[in-house]
Every structure is written in C-alpha cells, then in structure tokens.
Amino acid sequence: MFNKKRNRFGETLVEWTLRLSGGTTTLVIVLISIFLFTEGWGLFKSSTVEKGYVLCVNRSNKIQNLTPKQVKEIFDGNITSWKQVGGDDIPIEPLRMDDIASQYTEEEIGANFEHLPQKLSEAIAAKPGALAFFPEQFININFLGRVLPAETITLKEYFGGKEWFPTATPAAQFGVLPLILGTLWVSIAAILIALPFGMAVAIYLAEIANNRVRKILKPLIELLAGIPSVVYGFFGLIVIVPLIRSIFHLPVGETALAGAIVLAIMALPTIITVAEDAMRTTPLAMKESSLALGATHWQTIYRVVIPYASSGIMAAIVLGIGRAIGETMAVLMVTGNAAVIPHTLTEPVRTIPATIAAELGESAMGSVQYQALFMLGAILFVLTLGISIWAEIIRKEPKVQ
Amino acid sequence: MKRILISFALVAMLASMVSAQKVKGSDTCLPLVQKEAESYMKKAGTKVTVTGGGSGIGFAALIEGTTDIAMASRSIKFDEKMKMQNGGKAAKSVVIAKDALSIVVNPSNKVTNLTREQLEGIFTGKITNWKQVGGADMPIVAYSRETTSGTYEFFKEHVLKNKNYKSGILSMPATGAIIQSVSQTKGAIGYVGMAYANSSVKEIHVSYDGGKTFVQPTKANAKSGKYPIVRPLFLYYEAKSEAKVKPFINYILSEEGQTIVDKVGYLELK
Numbered sequence: 001m002f003n004k005k006r007n008r009f010g011e012t013l014v015e016w017t018l019r020l021s022g023g024t025t026t027l028v029i030v031l032i033s034i035f036l037f038t039e040g041w042g043l044f045k046s047s048t049v050e051k052g053y054v055l056c057v058n059r060s061n062k063i064q065n066l067t068p069k070q071v072k073e074i075f076d077g078n079i080t081s082w083k084q085v086g087g088d089d090i091p092i093e094p095l096r097m098d099d100i101a102s103q104y105t106e107e108e109i110g111a112n113f114e115h116l117p118q119k120l121s122e123a124i125a126a127k128p129g130a131l132a133f134f135p136e137q138f139i140n141i142n143f144l145g146r147v148l149p150a151e152t153i154t155l156k157e158y159f160g161g162k163e164w165f166p167t168a169t170p171a172a173q174f175g176v177l178p179l180i181l182g183t184l185w186v187s188i189a190a191i192l193i194a195l196p197f198g199m200a201v202a203i204y205l206a207e208i209a210n211n212r213v214r215k216i217l218k219p220l221i222e223l224l225a226g227i228p229s230v231v232y233g234f235f236g237l238i239v240i241v242p243l244i245r246s247i248f249h250l251p252v253g254e255t256a257l258a259g260a261i262v263l264a265i266m267a268l269p270t271i272i273t274v275a276e277d278a279m280r281t282t283p284l285a286m287k288e289s290s291l292a293l294g295a296t297h298w299q300t301i302y303r304v305v306i307p308y309a310s311s312g313i314m315a316a317i318v319l320g321i322g323r324a325i326g327e328t329m330a331v332l333m334v335t336g337n338a339a340v341i342p343h344t345l346t347e348p349v350r351t352i353p354a355t356i357a358a359e360l361g362e363s364a365m366g367s368v369q370y371q372a373l374f375m376l377g378a379i380l381f382v383l384t385l386g387i388s389i390w391a392e393i394i395r396k397e398p399k400v401q
Numbered sequence: 402m403k404r405i406l407i408s409f410a411l412v413a414m415l416a417s418m419v420s421a422q423k424v425k426g427s428d429t430c431l432p433l434v435q436k437e438a439e440s441y442m443k444k445a446g447t448k449v450t451v452t453g454g455g456s457g458i459g460f461a462a463l464i465e466g467t468t469d470i471a472m473a474s475r476s477i478k479f480d481e482k483m484k485m486q487n488g489g490k491a492a493k494s495v496v497i498a499k500d501a502l503s504i505v506v507n508p509s510n511k512v513t514n515l516t517r518e519q520l521e522g523i524f525t526g527k528i529t530n531w532k533q534v535g536g537a538d539m540p541i542v543a544y545s546r547e548t549t550s551g552t553y554e555f556f557k558e559h560v561l562k563n564k565n566y567k568s569g570i571l572s573m574p575a576t577g578a579i580i581q582s583v584s585q586t587k588g589a590i591g592y593v594g595m596a597y598a599n600s601s602v603k604e605i606h607v608s609y610d611g612g613k614t615f616v617q618p619t620k621a622n623a624k625s626g627k628y629p630i631v632r633p634l635f636l637y638y639e640a641k642s643e644a645k646v647k648p649f650i651n652y653i654l655s656e657e658g659q660t661i662v663d664k665v666g667y668l669e670l671k
Contacts, residue, residue: 076525076564096563097479135483167548168565237578242585251588252542254571333578336571337547348571358547358574363457 040375071171164339182349190263198271206279225269233333254336278312318391426459426472474551526567544591596666
C-alpha cells in the first residue's frame with residue numbers, strides 16, 4: 001500500500017517535471033523569437049543618417065532630401081555636382097567634422113567646443129555647394145545652413161537594397177538582397193551536390209552493404225557530423241579553394257562553389273542517416289513479395305523501397321538544407337564574403353550567418369547596424385522555420401503504396 | 402564542503418573586485434597588453450584582467466565605467482568623446498606602441514611599388530587589373546578585413562581617405578586568413594599587420610608622395626617615420642582614475658615593458 005502510494009507520488013513528480021521542462025523550453029523559444037523581432041524591428045524607425053548626426057546644406061541649395069545611396073556616392077566622390085541629384089549645377093563640397101575642426105585652432109573652437117556651432121554655421125554659409133555632416137547638438141538658433149530632414153530606413157531599402165556597407169558614414173547602406181540571395185545560392189547548390197552522393201550511400205547502406213561493412217561505415221559517417229565546422233572551413237580554405245581556382249582558372253578561389261562543397265560534405269551525414277533509417281523501415285514482407293514476383297534487387301529498390309521511404313527521404317533533404325542555411329563558420333572562411341548579388345557559382349558571396357558572426361561582436365549595442373543584424377537573424381529564423389514546417393508536412397503525408 | 406567552496410568563491414570575487422584593473426578593447430592590442438599584464442602581475446602582485454572585443458567595445462565600456470582602461474587601435478571618435486563628456490568624464494590617452502600595416506601581394510606578382518593613390522584606386526574598385534599599375538594582365542583580387550575591425554577603419558581613413566571600399570571586396574575574418582588567401586591567389590592584394598607578413602607573401606613598397614620615393618615596410622623604416630602606414634596603439638583611461646591605472650601604464654612604457662612590445666612584434670616607441 002505504502003509502496004504504491006510512493007510510486008504514484010513519484011510518477012506525478014516525474015510527470016510534472018516533464019511538463020515543466022516542456023513548457024520552459026517552449027517559452028524560451030518563443031521569447032527568443034520575440035526578442036529577435038523586437039530588436040530588429042527598431043531598424044525601420046531609425047534614421048538613415050547616423051544617430052545624433054545631421055546633414056546640412058547651404059541655404060541657397062534647392063535640394064529637399066537625399067537617399068542614403070546618394071549620400072554615400074557623394075562622400076565617396078562618385079557624385080560631384082548637385083545637378084546629378086536634382087539641384088543646381090554647382091560642385092558638391094562634402095564636409096566632415098574633422099575637415100571643419102582642422103580649419104580652426106583649438107582656441108577658436110574652445111575647450112568644450114563652445115564656439116564650434118558658430119564656426120560650423122560660418123563654414124556652411126561660406127560654401128554654396130557644401131554638404132556637411134556633424135553632430136546635431138552643434139546646431140544653435142543662429143544656424144545659417146539648412147538641415148536636411150531625417151528620413152527613416154524603409155522596408156524597400158532594406159529588402160531591395162543591393163549594397164551592404166553597415167559602417168559607412170555618413171549614411172550606412174543596409175541592402176540585404178545580396179545576403180539573402182547568397183545564402184539561398186550556397187544552400188541550394190550544397191544540397192544539389194550532397195543529394196546524389198547522400199542517396200547513393202544511403203541506398204548502399206540500407207540495401208546492398210552486408211552487416212559488417214554497415215557496422216563500420218555507419219559510425220564513421222556519423223562521426224563526420226561531430227567534426228567542428230571550423231575544421232571543415234579550414235579544410236575548405238586550404239584544400240578546396242585552391243582546387244577550385246586551378247580547375248576553373250579563376251582569379252579567386254573563394255567562391256559560392258567552395259562554400260557549397262564544404263556545406264555538402266557537412267550535410268551528408270544528416271542526409272545519409274535519415275534517408276537510410278527511412279529505407280530500413282520498409283517491411284520485409286513488401287520487399288519479399290516484390291522479389292517473389294520476379295523483380296530484381298535493383299527493381300525492388302527503386303520501385304518498392306524508395307517510394308515507401310519517400311517521405312523520409314524528403315525529410316532528409318529538407319533537414320540537410322536547414323543545416324546548410326544556418327551554417328556559419330565554414331562558410332565564413334571559404335566564400336570570400338563579398339556582398340554582391342551572385343550570378344554564377346564561381347563568384348564570391350556573403351551569407352546571412354557569416355555576416356552576423358563577423359559583425360555583431362563589434363557593432364555598438366542598440367546601433368542601427370546592431371538592429372540590422374538582428375533583422376537578418378529574424379530573416380534567417382523565418383527561412384529555417386519555413387523549412388522545418390515544410391519538413392513536418394512532408395513527413396506526415398500518407399505513404400505511397 | 403559546499404559552504405567552504407561558496408565562501409571561497411565569494412572571497413575571491415571580492416578580492417578581485419577591490420584590486421583588479423580591468424582592461425578591455427582592441428583585439429590588435431590584446432596580445433601585447435596581455436603579455437604586459439602577465440609580467441606586470443608577477444612583478445607588482447596586483448591583478449590585471451585583459452579582455453578583447455574591439456576598440457569600439459573598449460570605448461563603450463569606458464563610457465559606461467565598466468572598465469578602467471580601454472585599449473584602442475584608433476584614436477577616440479568624436480562622438481565617443483562627446484559621450485564621455487556628457488557623462489562628466491574626461492578621457493586621457495597614452496600611446497604604448499606602434500603597429501605598421503604591410504600591403505601584401507602574391508609572391509609571383511611582379512609589382513613591387515604602389516602609390517597611395519593607386520592603393521586607393523585598387524581598394525575602391527577604380528583600378529581592376531594589374532596591368533594598370535605596371536604588372537601582368539590579370540584581374541586584381543582585393544582582400545580586406547571585416548567591416549567592424551579597427552584595421553579596416555584605419556586603412557579606410559589613411560589609405561582610402563575616408564572613401565568606401567568597393568562593394569565586391571572580399572572580406573576575411575582574420576589576418577591569418579588574408580595571408581593564406583593572398584599566398585594562394587595570384588592576383589591578390591591585402592593588408593596585414595607588419596608582424597604577420599611572412600615569406601609566403603610579398604610586401605609592397607609604398608609611396609605617399611605621388612611616386613617620388615617608395616619605402617619598404619621594415620621595422621627601421623616604420624620606426625623612423627619613413628614608412629607611412631603606421632598607426633599608434635592607445636590606452637585610454639578616465640582622468641579621475643589616473644592614480645589607479647598609472648603604475649601599469651608606466652610599466653608598459655618602461656624599458657622592460659617596451660622589450661615586450663618588440664617581442665610581440667610591434668614597434669617600440671623609442
């Protein structure tokens with residue numbers, strides 16, 4: 001009697017512990033995704049010009065506003081006349097804080113910069129073509145220039161922009177299109193490379209290999225999954241990158257293809273293990289009846305075993321893609337990280353995870369770059385979530401008979 | 402047993418909070434300051450903890466007051482200075498060593514001399530083929546560090562004169578990766594700390610006077626000021642805590658400290 005009671009108490013305890021841990025895990029995941037989106041969403045409320053700074057022009061200038069892209073081109077010296085952005089035909093004189101400060105002595109500016117607002121104002125008033133970039137706090141009521149209105153970063157600029165210059169001043173460029181395309185490009189290529197190899201090994205292990213070979217081979221393949229990704233990246237940089245360069249006669253070996261090959265090797269264990277497990281669930285009775293009807297071993301494999309395991313195989317593919325999309329270190333080392341829209345596999349690309357890994361550590365907390373990186377995280381989250389949901393749907397589909 | 406452990410941990414924590422000096426910031430300075438701290442601790446017996454993260458992170462910590470010294474491979478930015486001032490603090494700086502940047506190309510490249518203007522053209526994408534600067538007919542592959550690195554910023558300010566890098570630039574996560582890539586890519590060019598350049602890459606002689614004199618990046622040239630791409634490495638601290646941090650800084654500036662600078666591969670001040 002006593003024992004039974006205690007057992008029941010123990011059972012309840014275990015049950016509640018399980019429930020609690022299940023609940024906590026779910027809560028943590030939900031909180032993480034909420035955190036990701038709230039941190040990232042602030043980006044679209046941020047100004048295109050660095051926080052606390054303003055862009056000013058001479059009063060005689062007709063320009064009403066400038067896009068971040070135009071601002072960057074002006075300060076890079078690629079746009080040199082106001083005519084090119086819709087103004088009068090006068091040359092643009094970009095003025096940075098340092099340019100202005102270096103024109104005056106320290107006494108003229110004052111120990112606590114108390115004379116700086118006036119000097120700035122004078123400098124802008126004297127130059128009709130000036131475009132000045134300096135801290136907002138130095139504008140006083142007597143300011144002789146005109147401040148360009150602050151604009152917020154738009155969804156279109158973020159998702160449709162083609163340039164990623166997160167630390168450019170005065171106007172950082174946050175175009176994520178090359179990054180999203182780069183990620184998809186590398187992942188899809190990786191899965192196309194991994195799939196034939198993965199399927200071949202899975203079929204071999206499930207149907208052809210004898211027990212002894214399987215017992216050696218399977219743990220070996222699973223071991224591949226345990227190698228740290230940075231080791232794969234190093235291997236890729238030393239071996240695959242030079243190989244690709246000499247085979248395709250390219251100027252540079254750090255390409256999407258190098259990333260795809262490394263990722264393919266990394267996705268193989270997942271694909272092989274899941275697909276092989278699916279194939280081995282084919283009931284013996286089905287295989288035997290196929291063979292009894294006179295089908296050969298190969299006919300049985302591709303008419304009975306593969307169709308029976310098709311949902312499992314699809315799940316393997318989708319899990320492999322998921323692994324490829326989220327991979328960071330290996331890709332960071334071999335793809336060259338150039339933020340350009342890729343047209344072929346033999347061009348360098350920059351992926352989302354590599355961007356986050358390379359930049360988040362040094363970006364100032366709460367800055368626009370920080371928010372843009374969180375938004376990238378959110379995009380990655382949505383991508384992998386979509387893939388997981390897809391995998392779940394495929395797995396639940398009724399089996400083909 | 403548990404209680405003893407906990408109290409031990411508490412005591413250790415308290416002790417470290419009282420006397421420890423915290424140094425944070427630039428990853429370029431990190432190996433140097435870490436070595437300095439090791440030998441300083443052996444000598445003086447006070448604890449110095451050194452952590453990296455980047456120049457920006459060091460300054461942010463100094464503004465928040467969570468570090469005593471900020472290491473930096475660039476001078477304090479204007480808005481960082483303003484933030485310090487708004488918090489009622491004044492930043493003081495001291496140069497502890499210098500670091501020269503070498504421009505490196507593949508050893509098979511015939512080009513040895515480049516002017517600053519040519520380097521600007523190469524890294525901003527206006528010059529795309531080696532034959533435009535007197536080399537063989539092959540495309541230039543420019544390697545850069547990641548956007549958030551202090552080296553990236555320094556190179557942009559001093560060599561590119563604040564212009565942005567071209568958008569197709571290849572960015573590598575570490576100096577070692579740049580050396581590796583340049584050594585195996587024929588048309589490559591990149592920049593690394595002088596101490597990192599080895600025989601697997603070729604160092605370019607640079608001219609800052611429009612091609613009149615080209616200076617080889619050597620330690621002697623960098624120290625004498627002939628080689629132009631040299632940056633100072635700073636320690637920043639708050640004026641009020643000068644008494645607390647001064648012994649450590651003085652140690653770095655001492656003869657003993659400066660021999661460590663040489664050993665780590667940076668340039669001594671004298």
